[in-house]
Amino acid sequence: MTILGAGVMGSAFAVPAVDNGHTVHLVGTHLDDDWVDSVAETGWHPKLRCHLPDGIKAFRNDQLAEALGDDTDLVCLGVNSAGIEWGADRLCEVLQRNHPVIMITKGLRAHATGFENFPTLVARKLDAAGLDASRVAAVAGPCIAGELAARRESGVVFTHQDQGYLDWLRQLLANDSYYFVRTSTDVDGVEACAAWKNFYALAIGVPSGYLDVRAPAENGAAMHNPAANLFAQAISEMRLLTTFMGGSIENVLAMPGTGDLYVTCQGGRNSRLGRRLGAGKLYRDIMAGPMHGETVEGAELALAVGPALERLCGEGRLPAERLALARAVCHAIAQNAPLDLPWSHFHPPPA
Amino acid sequence: MTILGAGVMGSAFAVPAVDNGHTVHLVGTHLDDDWVDSVAETGWHPKLRCHLPDGIKAFRNDQLAEALGDDTDLVCLGVNSAGIEWGADRLCEVLQRNHPVIMITKGLRAHATGFENFPTLVARKLDAAGLDASRVAAVAGPCIAGELAARRESGVVFTHQDQGYLDWLRQLLANDSYYFVRTSTDVDGVEACAAWKNFYALAIGVPSGYLDVRAPAENGAAMHNPAANLFAQAISEMRLLTTFMGGSIENVLAMPGTGDLYVTCQGGRNSRLGRRLGAGKLYRDIMAGPMHGETVEGAELALAVGPALERLCGEGRLPAERLALARAVCHAIAQNAPLDLPWSHFHPPPA
Structure with missing residues (x-):
């Protein structure tokens, strides 16, 4: 899994992935260099205030393509809401093939008759870049990053239109001790609440x-x-x-x-x-x-x-x-x- | 208004009533003598940890009939849930005529096919005692007693089957500065949640x-x-x-x-x-x-x-x-x- 965004939530999301045996590449934005360097050198994340487990490799933003490599099975977008357009564009720029995507970033943009959620926004940008836009899922639910990193019992909801894709994501990331994953095909509802x-x-x-x-x-x-x-x-x-x-x-x-x-x-x-x-x-x-x-x-x-x-x-x-x-x-x-x-x-x- | 139960919630409920110009008689249970005596002597409620406003007169339990007098317009039942049967029986014992009742006490009792809420229980007992059982309302909602006594902005819901009765209660007790009263005729729903x-x-x-x-x-x-x-x-x-x-x-x-x-x-x-x-x-x-x-x-x-x-x-x-x-x-x-x-x-x- 490659995560773009080395803030608290992007970084914490790596913990259940690593505990399930996956290798995680954690890539900072251009604002995250200090955190990335610290994680790379000692494992310590200064903002999360904890040591990230082995199996997480940290990269600076200009190493995104290298971090993706040719063996990334899942891309996670974890920038903050103000950076969503930047983050989506950055992915479109470097992705060489179609990847499943899971989004942490939450927010909305206004248009003439309503609001657009971020999975829709990102899918729209992927599509415009000629990439597969059909596998942009999102994770929501009551999950403070620091508590997830500390492996506190946390319940979350993965959302996407396709239940089969949700089941695949859940099997990849959930566990029975502290990361309890439920699924919902009601993307509009989950993302509005989030x-x-x-x-x-x-x-x-x-x-x-x-x-x-x-x-x-x-x-x-x-x-x-x-x-x-x-x-x-x-x-x-x-x-x-x-x-x-x-x-x-x-x-x-x-x-x-x-x-x-x-x-x-x-x-x-x-x-x-x-x-x-x-x-x-x-x-x-x-x-x-x-x-x-x-x-x-x-x-x-x-x-x-x-x-x-x-x-x-x-x-x-x-x-x-x-x-x-x-x-x-x-x-x-x-x-x-x-x-x-x-x-x-x-x-x-x-x- | 006469309130039976001089614990924190019964006592705090007197505050918006007094602020609306009503006279309140606050009557303790047999367990509340120390609080009643303190309120009677100095206005200080040791459990609420505040001075109750003028216009609240405190009575011991054996003075309930005297407190009711012949000019009580509204009876409030504010004992704790374990004492609900005792409180209802005590009212039946001393009420000489039909009074409107508003209940603070929350809880349920089990029967063969479900649960009975407390307004229903009290109405049943009033009816069995030959008293009017048609005007037992209840108050629910997010209201910690100490904060109500301190006149923090508090929202509550009054519930009863009859909207006209609810409107009368609301006009009696609500204000626009810190006691925001809404009404609901869904007694079963309000009392289940409460x-x-x-x-x-x-x-x-x-x-x-x-x-x-x-x-x-x-x-x-x-x-x-x-x-x-x-x-x-x-x-x-x-x-x-x-x-x-x-x-x-x-x-x-x-x-x-x-x-x-x-x-x-x-x-x-x-x-x-x-x-x-x-x-x-x-x-x-x-x-x-x-x-x-x-x-x-x-x-x-x-x-x-x-x-x-x-x-x-x-x-x-x-x-x-x-x-x-x-x-x-x-x-x-x-x-x-x-x-x-x-x-x-x-x-x-x-x-």
């Missing part, structure tokens, strides 16, 4: 920021009630957006929806940005200051699809009054405005 | 206990992946149990389901018991030792319905293979056995 969950995790992190500016309560009360209120609103909005995108409600209820949203709320960059917005800071000030240089997937999504979301609501294609949380967060990020959560508008009664 | 969520929060707490016995990971990795795997499995099982009990999937997705499960996983007694089970301790040893004297609602539910759950699975009324988490937890608690989570059996493919 993308929107980063965005909503950011939103659910907002109330914790209130504590940074309000007088603390006598009893030390935290902000779990407001976060839980938003969690349920997020699931409701994810359901709407997922079905709008052609996905099924089943994956909203399952690991890609409820499970992944839960795990993404347990900390990480989305939550930290949400907290600072909740404390009254402006998006650009946060990204120029305390979170300088970090990629926040939820904010990237807001920037990528926020204007389209607003337009689709205006055209009546999406129900504006049922997407109050998404619209509030998109507004704050895209307009660099204070974030004001419209509590009274959440959980509107059925139409 | 009961089972305690049980599943206990289950989701289990993996954190693994960290107490395993060698820690190099990178300090936590146990959020396993917990999130269980979270999604719990939602899937709650959906099954809710629809089995005649409820709708809508409330599983909304505040009573996803929202309340989320908030209940953020700490509390269910999580603490789960963690100790995860560390390999036995239920009875935990309850005789470090958690002596505490009521753990999730464990109470396992004891109350575990045998019936197993029987209903055996009879084919419930799908055993899709309730692997519930069955594992019930077994460990009812049989006082080590808890072994069957990871490979979670998220079974569709039948």
Whole structure:
């Protein structure tokens, strides 16, 4: 297996592969040189903060063709969402023959009447390059990279239209001790959940920021009630957006929806940005200051699809009054405005 | 409003009522004398760890009739789940006329072919005592008592068959600043979620206990992946149990389901018991030792319905293979056995 993207998730994804006896070539982007060099020299991944197991060989980006060689059976795309076009183009540039692909990168792009998920985007680019576009699968589900690298019991979902291909991938990568793989042919549903969950995790992190500016309560009360209120609103909005995108409600209820949203709320960059917005800071000030240089997937999504979301609501294609949380967060990020959560508008009664 | 049960939730429920200008009489059970005396003397609730606002008058249990007086407009039942029969009987004993009732207490009782929720149980007892059983509503949703008492933004759902009665309750108790009330006529769905969520929060707490016995990971990795795997499995099982009990999937997705499960996983007694089970301790040893004297609602539910759950699975009324988490937890608690989570059996493919 050759993985493009030596960040935390790309690197962690190598662990179950190696444990199943496969050889993994881990290739950095042009931004990953320091990590690649460290893994190559000592096995230590400075960002994952652990030693990667033997059987993983690290390559710099300009060695991608060498890493692929002529014996790669599976290509994994694991760049961050902002780099998806770059990553897909890079693959198209170096692939000499048709490979099965599995994608870690999550996100969406807007078009005139809706949103395109990343497996579709990558397949489109492979096809345009004259390569086989029929085997672009994706992996989603509640899986923090550091915990996967530590072999914590993790459940994920592989998704693709073809069950036979999914079964092949599952047999290649799953195990019965810590990497529990389920499959779904509902690509639209899995990928909608996987993308929107980063965005909503950011939103659910907002109330914790209130504590940074309000007088603390006598009893030390935290902000779990407001976060839980938003969690349920997020699931409701994810359901709407997922079905709008052609996905099924089943994956909203399952690991890609409820499970992944839960795990993404347990900390990480989305939550930290949400907290600072909740404390009254402006998006650009946060990204120029305390979170300088970090990629926040939820904010990237807001920037990528926020204007389209607003337009689709205006055209009546999406129900504006049922997407109050998404619209509030998109507004704050895209307009660099204070974030004001419209509590009274959440959980509107059925139409 | 007269509230029976001066524990944390009964007492916190008085806060939005008083803020809306109502007079609240808070009546303890026979176990709450110390709290009642403290509230009566200084307003300080030792368990909630805050001062209750003026307008709340505290009474000992033997003063229940006096507290009710002849001007109580709404009775609230807020005892713990183990005391539900006692609480309902106590109301039947002292009520001189028909009162609207709103219930905080959550739980289920088993019968031959299924489970009975607590509003139904209380209505049955009121009816048997010759009292009006048609106005027993309930409140559910993601609401930790200490945060409600601190006026954190909290969303809840009032449930009853009659929308007109719900609208009256909502107007009585809701506000637009921190107590956001939604309504649902799906009593079976709301109450199923409200009961089972305690049980599943206990289950989701289990993996954190693994960290107490395993060698820690190099990178300090936590146990959020396993917990999130269980979270999604719990939602899937709650959906099954809710629809089995005649409820709708809508409330599983909304505040009573996803929202309340989320908030209940953020700490509390269910999580603490789960963690100790995860560390390999036995239920009875935990309850005789470090958690002596505490009521753990999730464990109470396992004891109350575990045998019936197993029987209903055996009879084919419930799908055993899709309730692997519930069955594992019930077994460990009812049989006082080590808890072994069957990871490979979670998220079974569709039948």
